[in-house]
Amino acid sequence: xxxxxxxxxxxxxxxxxxxxxxxxxxxxxxxxxxxxxxxxxxxxxxxxxxxxxxxxxxxxxxxxxxxxxxxxxxxxxxxxxxxxxxxxxxxxxxxxxxxxxxxxxxxxxxxxxxxxxxxxxxxxxxxxxxxxxxxxxxxxxxxxxxxxxxxxxxxxxxxxxxxxxxxxxxxxxxxxxxxxxxxxxxxxxxxxxxxxxxxxxxxxxxxxxxxxxxxxxxxxxxxxxxxxxxxxxxxxxxxxxxxxxxxxxxxxxxxxxxxxxxxxxxxxxxxxxxxxxxxxxxxxxxxxxxxxxxxxxxxxxxxxxxxxxxxxxxxxxxxxxxxxxxxxxxxxxxxxxxxxxxxxxxxxxxxxxxxxxxxxxxxxxxxxxxxxxxxxxxxxxxxxxxxxxxxxxxxxxxxxxxxxxxxxxxxxxxxxxxxxxxxxxxxxxxxxxxxxxxxxxxxxxxxxxxxxxxxxxxxxxxxxxxxxxxxxxx
Numbered sequence: 001x002x003x004x005x006x007x008x009x010x011x012x013x014x015x016x017x018x019x020x021x022x023x024x025x026x027x028x029x030x031x032x033x034x035x036x037x038x039x040x041x042x043x044x045x046x047x048x049x050x051x052x053x054x055x056x057x058x059x060x061x062x063x064x065x066x067x068x069x070x071x072x073x074x075x076x077x078x079x080x081x082x083x084x085x086x087x088x089x090x091x092x093x094x095x096x097x098x099x100x101x102x103x104x105x106x107x108x109x110x111x112x113x114x115x116x117x118x119x120x121x122x123x124x125x126x127x128x129x130x131x132x133x134x135x136x137x138x139x140x141x142x143x144x145x146x147x148x149x150x151x152x153x154x155x156x157x158x159x160x161x162x163x164x165x166x167x168x169x170x171x172x173x174x175x176x177x178x179x180x181x182x183x184x185x186x187x188x189x190x191x192x193x194x195x196x197x198x199x200x201x202x203x204x205x206x207x208x209x210x211x212x213x214x215x216x217x218x219x220x221x222x223x224x225x226x227x228x229x230x231x232x233x234x235x236x237x238x239x240x241x242x243x244x245x246x247x248x249x250x251x252x253x254x255x256x257x258x259x260x261x262x263x264x265x266x267x268x269x270x271x272x273x274x275x276x277x278x279x280x281x282x283x284x285x286x287x288x289x290x291x292x293x294x295x296x297x298x299x300x301x302x303x304x305x306x307x308x309x310x311x312x313x314x315x316x317x318x319x320x321x322x323x324x325x326x327x328x329x330x331x332x333x334x335x336x337x338x339x340x341x342x343x344x345x346x347x348x349x350x351x352x353x354x355x356x357x358x359x360x361x362x363x364x365x366x367x368x369x370x371x372x373x374x375x376x377x378x379x380x381x382x383x384x385x386x387x388x389x390x391x392x393x394x395x396x397x398x399x400x401x402x403x404x405x406x407x408x409x410x411x412x413x414x415x416x417x418x419x420x421x422x423x424x425x426x427x428x429x430x431x432x433x434x435x436x437x438x439x440x441x442x443x444x445x446x447x448x449x450x451x452x453x454x455x456x457x458x459x460x461x462x463x464x465x466x467x468x469x470x471x472x473x474x
Contacts, residue, residue, distance in 0.1 A: 022125065029129045033158075040157040051077065052091040053112070053159045054134035060100035060217075061306005064294075066161035067104060068184075068313040071111050072177045073159050089113040090159070095131045100221065103287045107184040179314045181295035185288055193292035196285060201274050202258045208391070209262050209293055209311070210249060211302040212242050216265035234364040236375050239341060240303050240323045244380045246270055248387035249301075255391060260293060262307055298395050301387065309333055318394035318451075320387060323377045326361035327354075331416070335451035337394055339386045339458045342376040343368075351462050354415055355471035378458070385457040394453075405456045408464055412454050415467050 040050045053070050057063045074090050092112035099105070108114060117127050137158060181190055197204050215232030222228045232238060246269055249259050258275040261268065268278040279285060279293075286292075294300075294310035299317050302308030304324030309332065311317035316335065323341045324330040330338045342351050343360070352360075352373065362368045368375055378386070393400045400406075459466075 025125055026129050029133050037157045051159055054093045056095045057099040063100055064104055065306055065309050069161050072173050075177050076173055184291045189288050192286050193289050200277050202277055207258045207297045209260050209297045209300045211263045211307045213237055213303045213305050214266050220265045234366055236325050239377045247380050248384035320390035327357040337390050337453045339378050339455035344374045346372050346374050353468040355469040359471040382457045386455040408459050409454055411467050415469050
């Protein structure tokens with residue numbers, strides 16, 4: 001037999017053997033968790049409430065936000081079933097490969113018994129399959145937490161994190177179980193963090209955090225990816241010029257707020273003020289300072305990344321989101337004021353309608369260009385006006401008396417619901433940008449509240465005609 005044919009047969013045989021091994025391990029993992037769920041459900045029926053969850057730690061925003069969400073959910077379940085986490089701590093399977101924020105693991109250990117997948121004495125393929133299986137269970141469509149009402153309750157074993165849904169507070173638990181700084185840090189660390197901020201002249205009772213996304217963090221954290229630079233340079237998530245937020249932040253500083261720039265590897269904003277702190281410039285800062293800031297800040301200004309959502313877990317604190325696209329992702333930040341970018345039809349040079357903002361969810365400049373669209377960030381004046389609204393209305397709770405804006409903002413919320421029902425209201429909602437696979441019988445597949453506002457400045461720029469849910473294929 002020719003050598004080439006022999007080599008080909010050997011390669012094919014090895015591939016088939018690997019494929020069988022891979023599928024066998026995957027099936028074994030599925031069967032293991034099926035048996036585990038069955039045993040835990042039986043225990044639940046006889047009075048022992050045993051639960052577990054999964055958390056992936058490589059993405060900073062998802063890691064912390066999903067972890068805080070799980071703390072709240074398990075607290076609710078412990079109260080519902082009259083069980084105490086001091087007697088039994090829920091198990092948390094943690095994929096700690098490339099952990100983005102190790103100090104948060106200590107916080108999670110206060111609420112969970114953590115099982116580090118990478119430390120288990122198992123082959124890498126088994127660990128990979130377990131991680132993949134649990135990660136795919138995390139979307140809320142697989143969350144048994146939802147199968148509850150006053151007449152019927154299934155035993156709850158796996159509790160999923162609030163990832164890939166229209167609102168991170170899907171079950172409305174934050175008002176019932178607001179977290180405190182003591183839920184994530186002990187007294188010694190709280191004093192250490194507060195003292196550090198006060199030593200830098202920061203007023204800890206009146207802080208606004210700001211996080212402007214740039215490619216820097218992702219290029220650093222994913223440096224092994226040869227395409228990361230190209231991906232980040234083409235990403236519309238980096239559309240905001242850091243210089244454009246400086247006038248607005250200076251305005252907030254003049255109003256008496258302290259501003260802390262959070263996030264890693266991002267360059268310091270060009271602000272010269274005693275009440276401004278660029279956290280990443282201070283290598284001596286406590287590692288836990290991120291968590292302390294999320295717990296005490298009055299609000300967060302950002303461009304639609306994970307850190308912008310953290311403070312809402314603690315005090316239902318508001319966010320100010322600028323230039324976030326895709327549009328629908330901004331609705332995960334509640335309470336919030338949102339200033340979208342301008343999506344422009346290159347043929348007419350006009351801003352497209354709300355329907356096209358919702359329909360075209362491309363993340364990159366190149367994909368938008370293929371649809372005949374361009375994207376333009378908010379101007380410095382628009383941003384300054386939006387920051388002022390954020391501080392005055394959402395933080396200071398002062399009334400905003402522009403009736404036309406209230407009508408348009410209310411119409412905007414209704415248009416979102418109408419778009420969802422009209423274009424996505426079919427028996428199978430698997431493709432819904434809101435539901436990500438939720439069944440139509442599930443009442444929470446669309447969750448929006450009046451606490452989500454469009455920037456008055458943006459509405460004044462685009463006018464009422466922008467609130468049109470129709471779109472055209474491109």
